[in-house]
Amino acid sequence: MSTLAGPTTLCGIELAHPIINASGTFDAIAARRAFGDGVLERFPFSAYVSKTITPEPRAGNPPPRLWEEAAGLVNSIGLPNKGLAGFLESDLPVLAALGVPLIVSVMATGAERFAPLVEEVAARSEVAALELNVSCPNVHSGLIVGEEPEETAALMRRLRPLTAKPLIVKLTPNVADPAQIALAAEREGADAVSLINTIKAAPILADGSHWLGAGAGGLSGPAVRTIALRQVSEVAAAVQIPVVGMGGVERGADAAALLAAGATVVAVGTASFRDPLAAARVRSELGRLVPVAGGREQA
Amino acid sequence: MPAAASGDPDGRVLAPFGRRRGEVVANEPSGRYRIISAVDASGPMPAAGQFYMLAAAERWGGDGGRPFLPRAFSVAAAERSDDGARLSFLLEDVGPGTGRLAELGAGEGLMLTGPLGRPFSPPRDLNPAAAGAILVGGGVGLAPLAIWRRALAARGVPERTLLGFRDREHAGGHELFRCSEVRVASEDGHAGHRGYVTDLLERMLGGDSAATAVVYACGPPAMLEAVRLLCAELEVAAELAMEAPMACGFGACFGCAVPLAAGGYMRLCVDGPVVNAADVETALVAGAGRR
Ligand SMILES: Cc1cc2nc3c(=O)[nH]c(=O)nc-3n(C[C@H](O)[C@H](O)[C@H](O)COP(=O)(O)OP(=O)(O)OC[C@H]3O[C@@H](n4cnc5c(N)ncnc54)[C@H](O)[C@@H]3O)c2cc1C
Ligand SMILES: Cc1cc2nc3c(=O)[nH]c(=O)nc-3n(C[C@H](O)[C@H](O)[C@H](O)COP(=O)(O)O)c2cc1C
Ligand code: FES
Numbered sequence: 121m122s123t124l125a126g127p128t129t130l131c132g133i134e135l136a137h138p139i140i141n142a143s144g145t146f147d148a149i150a151a152r153r154a155f156g157d158g159v160l161e162r163f164p165f166s167a168y169v170s171k172t173i174t175p176e177p178r179a180g181n182p183p184p185r186l187w188e189e190a191a192g193l194v195n196s197i198g199l200p201n202k203g204l205a206g207f208l209e210s211d212l213p214v215l216a217a218l219g220v221p222l223i224v225s226v227m228a229t230g231a232e233r234f235a236p237l238v239e240e241v242a243a244r245s246e247v248a249a250l251e252l253n254v255s256c257p258n259v260h261s262g263l264i265v266g267e268e269p270e271e272t273a274a275l276m277r278r279l280r281p282l283t284a285k286p287l288i289v290k291l292t293p294n295v296a297d298p299a300q301i302a303l304a305a306e307r308e309g310a311d312a313v314s315l316i317n318t319i320k321a322a323p324i325l326a327d328g329s330h331w332l333g334a335g336a337g338g339l340s341g342p343a344v345r346t347i348a349l350r351q352v353s354e355v356a357a358a359v360q361i362p363v364v365g366m367g368g369v370e371r372g373a374d375a376a377a378l379l380a381a382g383a384t385v386v387a388v389g390t391a392s393f394r395d396p397l398a399a400a401r402v403r404s405e406l407g408r409l410v411p412v413a414g415g416r417e418q419a
Numbered sequence: 420m421p422a423a424a425s426g427d428p429d430g431r432v433l434a435p436f437g438r439r440r441g442e443v444v445a446n447e448p449s450g451r452y453r454i455i456s457a458v459d460a461s462g463p464m465p466a467a468g469q470f471y472m473l474a475a476a477e478r479w480g481g482d483g484g485r486p487f488l489p490r491a492f493s494v495a496a497a498e499r500s501d502d503g504a505r506l507s508f509l510l511e512d513v514g515p516g517t518g519r520l521a522e523l524g525a526g527e528g529l530m531l532t533g534p535l536g537r538p539f540s541p542p543r544d545l546n547p548a549a550a551g552a553i554l555v556g557g558g559v560g561l562a563p564l565a566i567w568r569r570a571l572a573a574r575g576v577p578e579r580t581l582l583g584f585r586d587r588e589h590a591g592g593h594e595l596f597r598c599s600e601v602r603v604a605s606e607d608g609h610a611g612h613r614g615y616v617t618d619l620l621e622r623m624l625g626g627d628s629a630a631t632a633v634v635y636a637c638g639p640p641a642m643l644e645a646v647r648l649l650c651a652e653l654e655v656a657a658e659l660a661m662e663a664p665m666a667c668g669f670g671a672c673f674g675c676a677v678p679l680a681a682g683g684y685m686r687l688c689v690d691g692p693v694v695n696a697a698d699v700e701t702a703l704v705a706g707a708g709r710r
Contacts, residue, residue, distance in 0.1 A: 179684055185706075
């Protein structure tokens with residue numbers, strides 16, 4: 121394989137190749153129930169990012185949770201998860217056996233609830249890094265942390281001293297200038313940023329009713345790809361820390377475009393729903409693309 | 420039916436990891452529905468009640484950009500052939516995905532992931548005193564019951580089948596039950612009992628000793644809910660093959676939530692699609708169903 125799909129590093133974590141999964145789009149434990157050990161033998165990601173974990177268990181949003189859109193998907197899943205204790209006890213040991221570095225995505229409403237979550241997850245030797253999902257409200261200010269540079273900075277100031285492990289801040293695309301949020305995170309010690317999360321969307325039907333049980337959700341898939349490319353390129357131009365790029369990656373060329381836009385690592389999300397091995401195909405297609413000066417050309 | 424190699428103790432057959440290309444070998448009309456058969460060269464034989472995520476290999480993504488995701492279909496029949504497993508699906512054209520699949524001709528590619536999900540359980544697992552099985556199907560929901568009936572027959576389990584149809588137009592797919600005794604209800608009275616299939620079930624459970632009955636049902640949400648309520652009232656063990664909107668089919672998206680009687684949700688694609696009727700809060704899942 122060419123250098124494009126070859127080994128790389130992210131915040132000092134060695135990766136066999138630059139394709140990882142987007143949080144919440146591949147449950148390795150459920151996949152083993154469906155596909156058995158084939159999942160381990162052909163694991164398509166060079167690192168595994170967990171679904172977002174919250175301090176307490178969450179059931180998730182009422183159905184319907186999905187709406188198919190032109191080349192995309194609107195979801196309002198609502199972060200169902202077992203909560204910190206359930207995750208540490210039953211999921212972490214299984215995920216640690218995947219044989220790739222483990223990145224645990226965490227979220228809490230406000231820094232004081234975030235702190236013990238980060239501390240406990242980071243203390244586990246199985247965990248290589250943490251991704252901070254900041255698309256959540258701060259219960260005190262009511263503001264979405266990841267939508268305000270100062271909220272993001274304040275959260276990082278509280279969390280940074282708690283661990284030496286890499287902290288990756290997952291940026292929301294629902295802001296005018298994501299580079300400002302990325303800069304705030306970098307200033308306060310973030311080791312990397314990842315983007316884009318889903319774009320706020322609401323499937324409203326012709327009769328005015330809302331399709332999704334929760335009313336509104338977030339759009340992902342090829343429909344958001346060029347938005348991701350623009351935001352990744354703007355953020356990568358602004359910060360020195362590595363960028364994990366994602367949003368609508370379906371083919372090797374899409375991954376190459378995100379790398380060209382400044383990403384170090386590319387995450388595959390919604391594409392895995394269409395083909396559980398989509399990420400393996402993305403990687404092999406990426407490997408056939410030859411990097412050339414001033415652009416990238418297909419071999 | 421081959422033995423399942425599985426970590427789940429529920430007889431599910433594991434799918435090869437990833438999706439693969441099958442080849443359509445037949446596409447026949449059956450009333451309002453179509454029976455589409457494809458050869459899956461490398462996949463295993465599925466267990467009755469399991470489903471596949473299907474997409475056309477070419478031109479998936481029509482006017483307006485849909486279909487984008489694959490679509491879930493219960494396997495209606497599976498036979499070993501020299502080329503692999505010959506899988507048949509009974510399909511109702513209700514939108515862009517089913518519409519595109521309905522037009523596939525012999526020789527065209529069908530992308531498939533599966534078999535997926537939890538299959539039907541043997542009657543004695545549900546009721547140790549079971550005398551046999553009662554199969555209750557409505558409309559296109561008779562698909563998984565067709566393969567289950569054959570599996571039961573092969574094991575020598577006595578079975579009685581009740582099928583309900585809206586009207587003559589929608590009475591497709593019953594040839595999947597050929598050489599089997601079926602009782603029919605139709606809402607328009609064109610065949611069998613005029614009314615609902617659950618009327619037939621109620622009569623059967625009333626006549627029988629409910630203590631030896633086991634019910635397997637698949638059909639529109641309203642029918643499943645009627646079956647669920649009836650079986651709960653008469654304390655009859657029942658499994659329902661349910662539907663929910665699905666994006667992935669293998670537990671990745673958490674989209675296919677079905678409310679549990681005990682609170683919270685299950686993911687229907689990995690904890691179902693066949694569920695114990697006593698485990699779900701309702702069979703009326705928001706977003707599922709087309710009636
Ligand atoms: C386990 C399982 C087994 C199944 N087995 C069978 C089977 O054997 N035979 C069969 O015919 N069908 C079966 N189905 C149903 C089948 O998967 C759906 O009919 C199919 O997905 C519809 O796709 P479509 O594109 O044709 O229609 P869609 O446009 O998706 O419309 C179908 C329904 O989905 C809803 N809908 C409408 N627009 C949207 C949108 N934009 N996004 C999300 N939902 C929307 C509406 O309720 C609509 O009536 C099964 C489903 C499951 C989950
Ligand atoms: C069904 C679904 C669930 C998701 N769950 C999470 C989550 O738990 N945490 C998170 O940070 N992002 C979550 N995301 C966002 C993805 O990680 C990713 O940022 C986004 O989908 C864009 O990538 P894609 O277009 O390749 O899917 C989810 C996305 C989808 C579609
Ligand atoms: S369909 Fe994706 S989790 Fe069930």
